[in-house]
Amino acid sequence: MNDFTTTVFELIDMRSFSNLWYWIALAVMWSTASHYVLGIPFDMVARARKHGGQTMVDLEALSRINVNRLLYIGNVAGVWLIALFSAVLSGFFTAGFLYEIEFAQATFFLLFPLALIWLLTLNSATIIHEKDLMGEALCRKFTRHRFIIQVLGVVFIFITSIWGMYQNYAIGVLGGR
Numbered sequence: 001m002n003d004f005t006t007t008v009f010e011l012i013d014m015r016s017f018s019n020l021w022y023w024i025a026l027a028v029m030w031s032t033a034s035h036y037v038l039g040i041p042f043d044m045v046a047r048a049r050k051h052g053g054q055t056m057v058d059l060e061a062l063s064r065i066n067v068n069r070l071l072y073i074g075n076v077a078g079v080w081l082i083a084l085f086s087a088v089l090s091g092f093f094t095a096g097f098l099y100e101i102e103f104a105q106a107t108f109f110l111l112f113p114l115a116l117i118w119l120l121t122l123n124s125a126t127i128i129h130e131k132d133l134m135g136e137a138l139c140r141k142f143t144r145h146r147f148i149i150q151v152l153g154v155v156f157i158f159i160t161s162i163w164g165m166y167q168n169y170a171i172g173v174l175g176g177r
Helices: 002-011 020-035 042-051 053-098 102-131 135-172
Strands: none
Touching (some): 020 135, 042 053
16 A cells, blocks of 8 residues: 555655646646636637627627526625635645645645636626627627736736746755745
């Protein structure tokens, strides 16, 4: 059994910032977050903007369904989700930066931006619902929402990579902190 666990921990490096799988997960997370705008693939928005007609009708119907679903989740469980997610984020932040557990730091750098994206998504859903956006105005809102997510992605990937390089430098060169 000891050989098995040793092999697993050698294969899955628990030092997150030096692990290729962490960076792949980070890239997939941001790629997915910027491709699915309020749960709708962005290529559908581009196609509806370009061709109009039935494609635009489909986009409007799908956006209405997703906006209503997001607002329902926010209204029914929003407070509980915020409380639970805040507790989880606080735990990872405390374990990561107070107790210097690298896995908790890495997880925090994945989850904190997702919390911001969730809040941004709820805000956009509320705006789309209240203003009853349709057609080109709806496409502009989706494009603006996606652009903000991409800017957040650039900022948080930069912050995560700088922190990860610092961690790798501190452990590799300085022998820990």
